Amino acid sequence: MIWIVEGELDRLVLTQHLPSDAAAVTSTGGADTFARGWASLLKAPHIFVLYDNDEAGERGATKVRAALPRAVSVPLPLWLGRRGDLTDYFLAGGTYEALLDLARHALRRRR
Amino acid sequence: MACGAKGRVGDYLAWLRHTQGEAAVSAALQTGAWVGPQAPPPAPPLALADAIIYHLSLTPTALAYYHKRGLTDDTILRRRLGYGAPPGKSHQRFVLPILSRGQLVNLKFRRDDTCPTCGAIGQSEGEELICLQGHRYRPADPDEKYIGIQGHNRPFSGAPTKRPAPV
Numbered sequence: 720m721i722w723i724v725e726g727e728l729d730r731l732v733l734t735q736h737l738p739s740d741a742a743a744v745t746s747t748g749g750a751d752t753f754a755r756g757w758a759s760l761l762k763a764p765h766i767f768v769l770y771d772n773d774e775a776g777e778r779g780a781t782k783v784r785a786a787l788p789r790a791v792s793v794p795l796p797l798w799l800g801r802r803g804d805l806t807d808y809f810l811a812g813g814t815y816e817a818l819l820d821l822a823r824h825a826l827r828r829r830r
Numbered sequence: 831m832a833c834g835a836k837g838r839v840g841d842y843l844a845w846l847r848h849t850q851g852e853a854a855v856s857a858a859l860q861t862g863a864w865v866g867p868q869a870p871p872p873a874p875p876l877a878l879a880d881a882i883i884y885h886l887s888l889t890p891t892a893l894a895y896y897h898k899r900g901l902t903d904d905t906i907l908r909r910r911l912g913y914g915a916p917p918g919k920s921h922q923r924f925v926l927p928i929l930s931r932g933q934l935v936n937l938k939f940r941r942d943d944t945c946p947t948c949g950a951i952g953q954s955e956g957e958e959l960i961c962l963q964g965h966r967y968r969p970a971d972p973d974e975k976y977i978g979i980q981g982h983n984r985p986f987s988g989a990p991t992k993r994p995a996p997v
Contacts, residue, residue: 725927727938731909732900802953809900 721763723790725750725770725782729805733769736815750779758787766790767822771804772797788805791824874917875980878934881927884912892924895944897952916979921971927981934981941971 720741724730730745737743744761746752750770768783770776772795782791799807808818888906892913896906905911912925916939923939943952944959952959952967954975960966 726897727928728940731905731911731926735900735902735905745883806900810898 720765720767721761723753723761723766723768724731724805725776729769732806732809736809736818738815745797749807750775751782753779753786755784755786759830761787765822765826767820767825769795769805771795772799776804791821791822791825791829803823875970876917876934876937877981878927878929881912881925881934881937881981884914884925884927884937885910887912887914889913891944891949892922892942894949895924895942895951916977919973919977921973923971925975936981937979939977939979940977941969941973943969943975946970 722733722737722741722743724733724743724745727745727752733743744764746754750782768780768786768790770780770783770792779824784790789813795803795805795808795815799811831952836952849907852986861963888911893906894909896911901911907981909923909929910927912927913922914925915922921942923942926940927934928936928938943954943959944950945963945965947958948961950961950965951965952961958966958968
């Protein structure tokens with residue numbers, strides 16, 4: 720399982736919570752940066768996009784899905800607010816297990 | 831070469847190839863001069879040792895910032911997160927080494943957007959920043975949020991140019 724997140728600091732925070740069979744990656748260039756050529760480098764049964772709850776995050780996630788159609792966007796919980804990000808999620812007590820539930824839900828909704 | 835930066839010819843050609851294509855590189859090599867649009871020479875690559883120096887320059891305030899971002903001491907230590915000014919710049923930034931298989935690929939310098947009034951983390955709101963306490967301010971550092979400098983695996987390159995004063 721691969722999680723694509725918006726920035727390096729988010730990636731570091733998520734990595735602290737990941738089991739050994741999952742990885743987190745980021746472009747380090749912000750939400751708007753995702754080159755089509757990177758898609759073929761990401762090989763995993765499940766790829767989730769976990770960007771911020773704001774307009775830039777939504778735009779970035781759309782860009783990732785355009786380059787990588789099998790990637791599934793996972794919206795962060797609404798209680799984080801419009802500007803909430805992955806760091807806020809973990810700082811507010813969010814767990815990796817709950818994140819997985821959100822990912823499963825997003826996967827089911829897509830099917 | 832017209833850029834005149836001794837030791838940076840490889841970087842210059844890489845930049846030329848990236849922005850103008852292979853033909854421009856061939857033309858520049860044949861004529862020994864570049865007559866196209868001027869571009870600043872890329873910053874010289876930084877070494878893993880530079881990242882370690884930035885890591886050793888961590889101030890208590892910078893450490894507190896990483897903690898506020900939810901990062902543990904173990905992550906800060908293993909990822910060699912640091913603090914300091916990029917070469918040629920005066921404003922201190924958070925330094926994030928991007929490593930691949932133990933090699934430094936890139937050194938990212940993130941602008942220090944902490945609130946000057948209360949020290950809380952600031953978030954961009956247009957051209958201004960707003961902290962968790964609601965203070966609005968402009969970033970003291972005029973450069974963009976992230977500056978990236980390519981890494982290399984040669985020994986120490988001599989950067990950073992400035993280190994924070996001891997606390």
